[in-house]
Amino acid sequence: MSDVMLNLDAVDKFYGPIDKGVHAVRNLSMTVTRGEIIALLGSSGCGKTSTLRMVAGFEAVSRGRISIGGREIHTLPPVQRNVAMAFEGYSLYPTVTVRDNIAFALKRGNFSAVDVAAKVDEVAEMLEISAILDKYPSSISGGQQQRASLARALIRDADLYLLDEPMGQLEPQLRTLLRGRIKAYIKERGLTAILVTHDQTEANALADRIAVMEDGELQQFASPEDIKKSPANLFTGTFVGEPPMNVFPARTSISETTVSLRLDGDVELSYPVDAFSAELRTRLTEMGEVVLGVRPYAVQRRETGSPATVVANQWLGDQSHIAANFAAGSLVLVEHDRTQLVEDQQIAVHLEPSDLHIFNPKTGMAISHGARLVG
Amino acid sequence: MQTTSTFESVLRGMAITVIILFFMFPIFWIFLMSFQTNETILRVPPSPFFEPTLTNYRSLISGRLEGSTATLEIAFMSNLYNSLFLSVTSVTVGLLLGVPAAYAFARLKFRGSEDIAFTLLSFRFAPPLLVLLPLTIYFQQIGLADTYGGLIWVYQLIVLPLILWIVRGYFEDIPADIEYAYRIAGHGFWATFRKIALPLAGPGIAAAGLLAFIFAWNNFIFALVLASADKQPVTVGALAFITASGINYGQIAAGIMLSIAPTFALALYAQRYLVEGLSLGAVKG
Structure with a gap:
């Protein structure tokens, strides 16, 4: 078994015709090792979400290759990629309860009803949403919806976990608490995760390595310490660090x-x-x-x-x-x-x-x- | 909580009364006419008090118009059946074609998608009479004139753009992430469409279908030109009431009551969906 979980090889993303449309991701190459947590960090429009969506299969790859666990996946539909994803916004099925939303992710696995219930309770407890499991998505807050979406992703058994701004709408105290718990959960199980965020505190706290992106280009891909100590260029130097350099x-x-x-x-x-x-x-x-x-x-x-x-x-x-x-x-x-x-x-x-x-x-x-x- | 003064609420009540009277009075008067003979209808001054009779309805249902000089055979009930058949099939076909198309226009931005969508809408701009002449010739050449199939096809000009544009807005209102979440959880494109997109756009689809049904039901000109007697809907069939020996208002009124009954009942039953469907987004954020 190879240690490389995700490999992006010279990936380009154009919105519109190739070479003419908006160049959202430029010649991006990066390798993520099994069991690593990676943060894609950058301001809005830097290409981090486009990158995540190409890995998930919601956006077509304009040029280049993506492989997960050695298997080329960039032409496969999302269903065949075996990745789990937590969404930033409204992504819960409005017609079923939060519990069913989360349990739903396990329906295709071979779990007994008791197992499913136990798993849902465990992940709900971790994310502090046990109390709202029987409510419908429309009656809970944005932060709760976000955590439910996160629970739905983390509960699955996937090769790769994609987390798109998973804590953007949470209160600061809760965010700090959950950061620690989520990191422990991912590390205990040896999962590989990619986190998209514009919050450098979150990237520093959760990620083993941070990929700083700007204008569609990867600026630096290194550990939080290295990025702080040895920023590769002026952008990374001034972007990462609070207050700025x-x-x-x-x-x-x-x-x-x-x-x-x-x-x-x-x-x-x-x-x-x-x-x-x-x-x-x-x-x-x-x-x-x-x-x-x-x-x-x-x-x-x-x-x-x-x-x-x-x-x-x-x-x-x-x-x-x-x-x-x-x-x-x-x-x-x-x-x-x-x-x-x-x-x-x-x-x-x-x-x-x-x-x-x-x-x-x-x-x-x-x-x-x-x-x-x-x- | 909204606070309104008594004066305001009285004013509002009066305004609503005026509007209801304005719209409902003609229907109410026709309803009264349908239970009267020509003599009581035409007396001066008109009066809402009369001895009700069921002759109008009886002659419509039996298909025999008892005129003052002769008896006329009419096919009102078969017209009614034609209307029902044409409207239901047209809307069904329109939904089968229009809903997936609306989904494609809403979700998959392909080259020329806006142009195609607009072209479909532009079918509603053309005056039907302009289309009808060439259409009649073509239909005669390919043997579609005076067939249900041909009529249903032409009715798509009415129902398809309507369904397409209303339902498209609905699909656009569903956050794409809900569908993405379902697909990434191990479901195909088709399953996502059926299990997530369709149910969430349900009220919009119902509203569009209902509106399309009403429009199809009320169509007159296409059926008048393209269909012969045995295929004609009630809108065209009603012309038979204008006879050489005069106009039988009582029977026309009864005919109107019978022909608006299905759409009226449908609208009453589904007005909640209609109002919600046409005024609210599918998923409120």
Whole structure:
């Protein structure tokens, strides 16, 4: 048995005629291992749902191949693909109760009525919908419908579980609780799941690997830690992370003793030459102009450093988000204390070389993370 | 809870009364006429008080019109049967063809689907008389003139666009995810259509069928031109009441009562579906 559960090979999706219509998914290749939870993360219209629907069989694949467990499925009807899917919106059969909606998914398996009832009760308890099992879909809330749809998918015995924004309509507390339970449920049974979401917290919490998509293209496919630590390009860097990464254009100049990065507004960041590797220094000299990225929680406030002016200071209950004018742009920094800073106050900030992400301004591709050259 | 003042509700009651009188009075008057002889109908001034008689109905059902000078044989009951047969078969055929087509137009966006759907609707734009002349010639050449089959075919011009466009809206209102969920749970396309799409669009299909039935029943011109006496529906058959010796209003009234009875009963029975079906979406979000 192969370890590859799902393989997408150079998949394209056009709405309308091929090469003329809307290019929703561009040359997408990815491999999902058995037992993995994958999140497709991106903003609306990035192609993540189209990808999921091609795997499910609701959208035709314009070009390329999709296989599940080594079996090519992209030309098969949904019924023959053996995948289960949880839907974001209204997908319950309105004419039967929630219990029957969930049990229905098992009707084609060889289960006794007692087994079915036990399974339904188990999954309903996990998703906190035991109380509404005998209600009809029209009389329950959107969040409950969503969980019923999720239950209907998870209860099945399928090769692949597709979850389309399965928790979008839930309250935050419930979402946090269910995230843990769903992950445990999937992991205990060794299921392979693909989750589509625009919520990076959800992707980080549930997924083993995250596929970041934008404009139909796969930007990066890596573990949540790697995406945070080494974003492949400017898009991934600024899209993943809350609050988003600060970015500034910079000009490089390297002397015998210092590496200097000049930002707009006469801000100059100077570092000792050995804070950067020799290869990176060569590269920076070649580039001349780069884009500098730094995560808000890596920005340090010190006695001496580059000047910035506080614009706003928000205490979120567990951390302070401070916005400041810096280098002719704006900078956000996160502190975990309740910082006493007021508007227009002058502060000095310091950026550690090991916290810097450097990008190519033309291609947007990452050059270095933490003063280490990429690749 | 909506709050309305007494004045408003009185005003509303009056408005409803006026509307009901306006629409129902002619039918009520015809109902009265159908139990009167020509003499009591034509007296001046007219009066709602008279001695009811069943002669009109008796002569219609027996098929013998007792005129003042002679007895005329009419085929009113067979006209009624023709109407029923033509309308029921046309609507059945229309539903069998129109519902799957409506589903295709709603769910499968194929090249030219909008154009085809619009072309079908445009059949309703053409004045029937314009279509009838060439149609008569063609029908005579291919032997369809004066057959039930030919009439039912032509009736599709009336019922098919109606069914197609009403039912299509219904299918579009069903969230596609419900069907997707059913298909991914291990059911084919056809099973999904039968078990999910059809039941959910049920009220719309019923409303469309009902409307189509009424339209088919009331059709006059196609049947007048394309059918001979023994195939004619009641709308055409009613012409027989205008005789050389005068017009027998009592019998016409009785004929009207008998011919509107089926649609009237159907509409009364199904008015809930009609109103719901034509005004609400299938699945409310």
